[in-house]
Amino acid sequence: MNNLSLSVNVIIVGMVVVFVSLVLLTYIIVLANKILNAVKGSSGNNRKTSGNISVQEISGTRQINSSDGDLPTDELIAVITAAIMASGNTNPGYNIRLKSFRRIPQTTPVWNIAGRNEYIAGKL
């Protein structure tokens, strides 16, 4: 009987303590996220006012170079071009001339994507 009452105690206390501590943790994580976002928001505003000129410059360049709205941004094109050049060990503008980028339908098997996402998440 003594053991039985101890068991009931352990079950109730155990589950309550596990839940309460994890619920507390949940709220703390949410709170920390909100505080961080608030801090980020206020520092972001400060940065925006000081960086107005450079933002306008970049958007201006985009308008000149992008003839089609579906095209990726110039920065993205530059990054992809550089990556292709680097992976092929080619000099810029020598062997390959990139004329356009087009998004193609997804052909990678889903398990590969899941594995890749997991790998990337693991490296982040």
Next chain:
Amino acid sequence: MFQELINTIVDLINSSGFVRGDWKQFLMIAIACLLIYLAVVKKYEPLLLLPIAFGVLLANLPFANLSSYDGPNGQNAVGGLIYYLYQGVKLGIYPPLIFLGIGAMTDFGPLIANPKSLLLGAAAQLGIFLTYFGATLLKFTPQEAGAIGIIGGADGPTAIFVTSRLAPHLLGPIAIAAYSYMALVPIIQPPIMKALTTKKEREIVMEQLRPVSKLEKVIFPILVTLLVSLFIPDAAPLVGMLMLGNLFRESGVVERISKTAQNELINIITIFLGVSVGATAKAETFLSPKTLGIIVLGLIAFSFGTVGGVLFGKLMCWATGGKVNPLIGSAGVSAVPMAARVSQKVGQEANPGNFLLMHAMGPNVAGVIGSAIAAGVLLSILG
């Protein structure tokens, strides 16, 4: 001359393990060989099952005195190799060090992105406490029942940590049961998950998780350590080391230490832990009706943990208006990352375009924290 030679050979044979060995020891050697087979051929948690199985083999070699209990006898005597390795288990050193490595390998991003998944990690600890109750009914002492119940946490180092404190004589069977069931997660969980959910629930596609900043990831281990250790000081060794390992990883300033924790250190400790835990399974303690009870109760613990997680997942599904797929609840039993993979697999059977893996990783890593807290509770009440 010839007679003397014969006598010498007969004496040699009579003093050999073949003649002087007990049938129980040979049965244990056969069990060790079966476990080695499961680890090598079936690949059931081989990283730990293989050293554990070989530890069982060494401990049961007749007159080799290689068990974890064969310590120094008499003045100036020295103990055996495994006796000294076992002190790391007995003193509670190895499991927290394993947690250090696990922390360094774990990405808590999915959990931080969806903190509600912590609740699923809590619900999945139901198996621990229900099995504790069942074990008490089967006349196990409260300490033994606590050690058996912790198998439901599906976390090997936690099970070893609790058992070494509450019921060290059951270390062998509990470690073997815990690691065997962890390896059997893909077989044990899917029928329970399918039985408790409708096809419509299994098809639910969850929203993509938000990106988590580095600052959040750095703050997380500090917050968890403070909160859990202040709340349940007995959980501090496990949670503290888990979070220290994670801070190594997320801070990005101690890459060498982080790599050591997740590779060399954890591998060395795994060898020491596996062999010395296996070597506690001597025939006289292992071959008893209690072992059978532990194996059965371990399965019950595991199953109820899955049930708790899935049922809470259903509750969250209902409460959020169908935004949570209840299948991720089963990942609340630790068994990282196997349980999350099972959620992904069962979810994809119902809806091939569904990707639950990252969503299930949240409850999965929450289960590690949850089982460490449950261990702390058991130690503080029963220790």
